[in-house]
Amino acid sequence: MTSAPKSNDIARPDNEDAAGQYLTFMLAGEEYGLEILRVQEIKGWDKTTAIPNTPDYVLGVLNLRGAVVPIIDLRKRFDLPETAYGTTTVVIVVRMQHEDQERTVGLVVDAVAEVYRLDTNSIQPPPEMGLTAHTEFVAGLATVDEKMVILLAVDKLIDFTEMTPKESVEKDLAATG
Amino acid sequence: MESARERTLAIDLEEITGVFIDESLEGLDVMEEGLLNLDVGAADPETMNSIFRAAHSIKGGGATFGFPDISEFAHELETLLDEMRQGERPVTNEAVDLTLKSVDCLRNMIRGLASGESAQGEADTLKEALAAMIAQKPEDTVPADAPSTSEPTRRIVGWTIDFVPHPIMFASGNDPIRIIEALAALGSLDTECRGVDALDFASMNPEHCALSWHMTLDGDIEKSVIEDVFAWVDDDCELQLTAIEEDVAAPAVATTEQAAPSPEPAPAAATAQTPTTAPPKLKAAPKPASTSESTSIRVNIDKVDDLINLVGELVITQSMLSRFNDDFEVGQLEALREGLAQLERNTRDLQESVMAIRMLPISFAFARFPRLVRDTSNALGKKVDLRLSGETTELDKTVLEKIGDPLVHLVRNSLDHGLETSEDRIAAGKPELGVLELSAYHEGGNIVIQVIDDGGGINQEKVLSKARERGLVGADEQLSPERINNLIFMPGFSKVDEVSDLSGRGVGMDVVRRNIADLGGNVSVKSQTGIGSTFTIRLPLTLAILDGQLVRVGDQSYIIPLVSIIETIQTTKSKVSRIANESELFRLRDDYLPILRLHDVFNIQPDSTDIDDGLLVIAEANGQRVGVFVDDLQEQQQVVIKSLESNFRQTQGISGATILGDGTVALIVDVPGLITLFYQLNGRQHIHNAAVA
Numbered sequence: 001m002t003s004a005p006k007s008n009d010i011a012r013p014d015n016e017d018a019a020g021q022y023l024t025f026m027l028a029g030e031e032y033g034l035e036i037l038r039v040q041e042i043k044g045w046d047k048t049t050a051i052p053n054t055p056d057y058v059l060g061v062l063n064l065r066g067a068v069v070p071i072i073d074l075r076k077r078f079d080l081p082e083t084a085y086g087t088t089t090v091v092i093v094v095r096m097q098h099e100d101q102e103r104t105v106g107l108v109v110d111a112v113a114e115v116y117r118l119d120t121n122s123i124q125p126p127p128e129m130g131l132t133a134h135t136e137f138v139a140g141l142a143t144v145d146e147k148m149v150i151l152l153a154v155d156k157l158i159d160f161t162e163m164t165p166k167e168s169v170e171k172d173l174a175a176t177g
Numbered sequence: 178m179e180s181a182r183e184r185t186l187a188i189d190l191e192e193i194t195g196v197f198i199d200e201s202l203e204g205l206d207v208m209e210e211g212l213l214n215l216d217v218g219a220a221d222p223e224t225m226n227s228i229f230r231a232a233h234s235i236k237g238g239g240a241t242f243g244f245p246d247i248s249e250f251a252h253e254l255e256t257l258l259d260e261m262r263q264g265e266r267p268v269t270n271e272a273v274d275l276t277l278k279s280v281d282c283l284r285n286m287i288r289g290l291a292s293g294e295s296a297q298g299e300a301d302t303l304k305e306a307l308a309a310m311i312a313q314k315p316e317d318t319v320p321a322d323a324p325s326t327s328e329p330t331r332r333i334v335g336w337t338i339d340f341v342p343h344p345i346m347f348a349s350g351n352d353p354i355r356i357i358e359a360l361a362a363l364g365s366l367d368t369e370c371r372g373v374d375a376l377d378f379a380s381m382n383p384e385h386c387a388l389s390w391h392m393t394l395d396g397d398i399e400k401s402v403i404e405d406v407f408a409w410v411d412d413d414c415e416l417q418l419t420a421i422e423e424d425v426a427a428p429a430v431a432t433t434e435q436a437a438p439s440p441e442p443a444p445a446a447a448t449a450q451t452p453t454t455a456p457p458k459l460k461a462a463p464k465p466a467s468t469s470e471s472t473s474i475r476v477n478i479d480k481v482d483d484l485i486n487l488v489g490e491l492v493i494t495q496s497m498l499s500r501f502n503d504d505f506e507v508g509q510l511e512a513l514r515e516g517l518a519q520l521e522r523n524t525r526d527l528q529e530s531v532m533a534i535r536m537l538p539i540s541f542a543f544a545r546f547p548r549l550v551r552d553t554s555n556a557l558g559k560k561v562d563l564r565l566s567g568e569t570t571e572l573d574k575t576v577l578e579k580i581g582d583p584l585v586h587l588v589r590n591s592l593d594h595g596l597e598t599s600e601d602r603i604a605a606g607k608p609e610l611g612v613l614e615l616s617a618y619h620e621g622g623n624i625v626i627q628v629i630d631d632g633g634g635i636n637q638e639k640v641l642s643k644a645r646e647r648g649l650v651g652a653d654e655q656l657s658p659e660r661i662n663n664l665i666f667m668p669g670f671s672k673v674d675e676v677s678d679l680s681g682r683g684v685g686m687d688v689v690r691r692n693i694a695d696l697g698g699n700v701s702v703k704s705q706t707g708i709g710s711t712f713t714i715r716l717p718l719t720l721a722i723l724d725g726q727l728v729r730v731g732d733q734s735y736i737i738p739l740v741s742i743i744e745t746i747q748t749t750k751s752k753v754s755r756i757a758n759e760s761e762l763f764r765l766r767d768d769y770l771p772i773l774r775l776h777d778v779f780n781i782q783p784d785s786t787d788i789d790d791g792l793l794v795i796a797e798a799n800g801q802r803v804g805v806f807v808d809d810l811q812e813q814q815q816v817v818i819k820s821l822e823s824n825f826r827q828t829q830g831i832s833g834a835t836i837l838g839d840g841t842v843a844l845i846v847d848v849p850g851l852i853t854l855f856y857q858l859n860g861r862q863h864i865h866n867a868a869v870a
Binding site for chain 1: 733779825830842843
């Protein structure tokens with residue numbers, strides 16, 4: 001918690017420069033991008049403490065210099081096939097906005113890739129792909145050196161609204177018919 | 178430039194107004210406490226003076242900061258108090274009641290400054306009542322033994338004023354010239370300046386006031402009007418006011434004056450005012466609840482000094498340790514260790530001292546009860562002796578602020594339902610005076626607050642039948658007396674049939690329990706028919722640190738708050754029975770308790786699911802006990818509570834997280850939530866099975 005505003009301050013002097021810059025990372029062979037101003041730090045993978053009765057993409061929580069930060073496995077979030085965490089696996093700590101409150105969340109990705117400067121004009125809106133695709137996470141698409149980079153809408157990555165056991169009972173019942 | 182200055186000025190004023198509000202509220206507390214301690218008929222002059230002073234400074238402050246309504250109201254109150262202080266008016270029950278109501282009204286007005294709500298209607302009716310009482314000549318109500326019998330035959334025609342400012346008066350920003358001008362505005366004024374001859378210009382300090390004045394002011398002026406002029410220099414001068422009186426010879430005048438406000442109609446008028454003031458007061462009652470939580474804290478200077486000392490020590494230790502940074506040799510290892518140990522000690526002391534700043538004595542929460550008990554017992558026609566003990570017990574400010582309302586509810590409940598009426602008490606062979614005791618003490622890392630009454634106790638049959646009626650308990654279900662008593666905390670249970678004005682506001686005891694649970698505490702009741710009831714609240718000393726027991730399930734560690742743990746036992750399969758192949762129960766002495774398998778509820782892989790291999794932690798919440806099945810117990814430790822919500826969200830069964838010594842995160846179990854979750858999951862199992870079948 002305390003670290004978030006601090007690094008924000010550090011980021012402020014070169015805000016001008018940083019605007020329009022994107023950090024990209026690899027996930028199952030695709031390149032994804034995040035606004036660099038949202039990124040607080042990148043750290044190695046560490047064992048998390050599981051939180052009971054949460055969606056499986058929430059791996060648990062981690063101690064980030066005194067703050068308790070939830071960690072999300074982006075592969076699980078995007079329903080991608082799971083792989084074992086390797087040497088390049090990193091946690092990108094991002095700040096997301098939820099109901100006027102800033103939260104710090106860690107994203108587990110396969111590897112970090114590049115930092116690009118993207119012109120707003122070069123970013124295309126995500127195409128309509130029907131209900132099955134996770135288009136709600138996608139803020140836009142950009143092309144860099146003939147490659148497609150999927151820009152993520154950071155604030156949509158985690159669902160903070162709690163599903164109470166009662167609701168899940170109802171959901172279960174609906175599922176069992 | 179100009180605008181910037183204006184802005185800072187505005188901010189300062191806001192700040193000062195805040196200070197005025199704080200201080201006035203404190204002053205009102207002093208007044209209230211004093212009034213409650215006042216013996217009718219024989220008031221202690223010291224108490225009377227402190228009450229008067231508080232009213233006086235509220236009046237002064239109100240006038241200065243531009244709240245004329247408050248200062249005018251306080252002025253009326255002050256006039257009445259002054260008469261009582263001077264012994265001109267006897268301290269009667271009516272007078273004390275009216276002043277107490279005025280204190281309430283002033284409090285609402287002052288809070289209204291912060292919240293923007295107006296209590297003016299209430300103030301106006303009360304002001305009239307005060308004016309009526311002041312107008313009613315006190316001499317008329319006093320038996321004619323007062324030496325002032327001759328007074329009605331005398332008339333004040335003027336005052337001689339001896340005004341001797343202290344030398345330092347100028348330093349407080351006051352100027353005698355302005356005071357004299359203000360006096361001159363009241364009537365024709367003769368002034369005689371003294372001390373001019375004694376002035377030695379060679380040696381005088383120009384910043385000191387060396388002069389004094391003897392003045393004669395003509396006119397029928399009230400003493401308080403003159404005193405008002407000197408209000409700001411009260412403490413900075415010697416002031417002597419002597420009335421110049423003139424005999425009014427005609428005794429006929431005296432009789433008419435005495436006859437006009439005759440004793441009978443006057444008190445009637447005063448009592449007639451009381452009902453008219455009552456309705457606005459009722460309306461105003463919920464208001465205090467809406468006031469925002471105060472954000473400033475007054476800290477005892479000793480605590481601040483302690484902190485400064487500790488920081489000093491810390492700096493010394495730090496500089497001692499930094500020596501090793503320059504050139505460290507292995508030989509110095511021992512000294513380094515010592516230094517680190519000292520650093521640890523300093524850090525711990527500092528932590529304790531910082532926490533102590535947030536600690537306030539519980540007397541802040543208890544202070545309202547003498548008044549509340551007095552008013553409530555009067556309304557109920559019961560005679561109650563309130564005993565307070567352990568008022569100096571300290572607890573966290575946040576806890577203190579939030580425990581007030583549940584305590585009020587418990588006390589009201591005890592007064593309303595617990596204590597019997599005088600007739601019933603005498604019939605039961607008890608002393609007529611009921612006893613309500615509020616006590617607080619420390620026990621382990623907790624604070625325990627008890628509300629004890631010697632009333633009739635909880636009528637278990639009535640409670641049980643009511644609970645059955647409401648469907649809270651099955652018709653054939655047998656409950657232990659203890660469980661029956663705790664039924665009153667169940668949601669949907671309200672003990673009285675008719676909603677009474679006092680405790681039956683539809684806010685049941687379940688709200689009390691929930692409020693206390695929100696603070697990480699619990700409440701229980703013990704009761705004996707005919708002897709009384711004891712409500713016991715157990716609270717953590719602070720919301721930031723918790724005494725916890727680390728338990729292990731598989732590779733996960735959880736912290737169970739010690740306050741919820743009763744004991745930990747090892748049990749065997751033979752003592753466990755299954756009901757309908759679903760719920761597991763085990764026998765603990767005379768009780769059957771459900772087994773809550775933490776690995777099932779939290780969905781994790783345990784070392785073993787065999788009851789023989791693990792341990793059962795007997796935990797209690799809301800009067801329900803369960804055996805929490807875990808793999809192993811680890812150490813007990815104090816943990817710093819970190820919010821899970823700040824970065825994630827609330828999770829049922831988990832109240833927060835903490836960071837252990839090795840840097841990993843451990844989750845803190847919320848026992849009431851866990852039990853609820855357990856029953857919900859069990860219910861789900863039932864529904865699920867039913868659905869599948």
